Amino acid sequence: MVEKVSQHTHCHICGKAIPFLETLCSEECKERYQKMVKKRKMFVYAMYILVFFILALFLVQSVF
Numbered sequence: 001m002v003e004k005v006s007q008h009t010h011c012h013i014c015g016k017a018i019p020f021l022e023t024l025c026s027e028e029c030k031e032r033y034q035k036m037v038k039k040r041k042m043f044v045y046a047m048y049i050l051v052f053f054i055l056a057l058f059l060v061q062s063v064f
């Protein structure tokens with residue numbers, strides 16, 4: 001029996017070994033991944049808003 005150590009990668013969520021070219025092992029992990037991406041996007045938006053407010057604050061201070 002010739003069994004090659006096939007190329008594989010690991011699930012981005014739970015770390016389980018999965019076939020190469022896959023990124024996630026199950027529907028559950030896909031859902032978790034989607035939620036994570038959404039949260040990350042929200043965080044990025046929040047950062048933009050924060051930076052915008054800080055800049056606006058500086059602008060207002062420099063005017064008066």
Ligand SMILES: [Zn+2]
Binds near residue numbers: 011012013025026
């Ligand atoms: Zn997984």
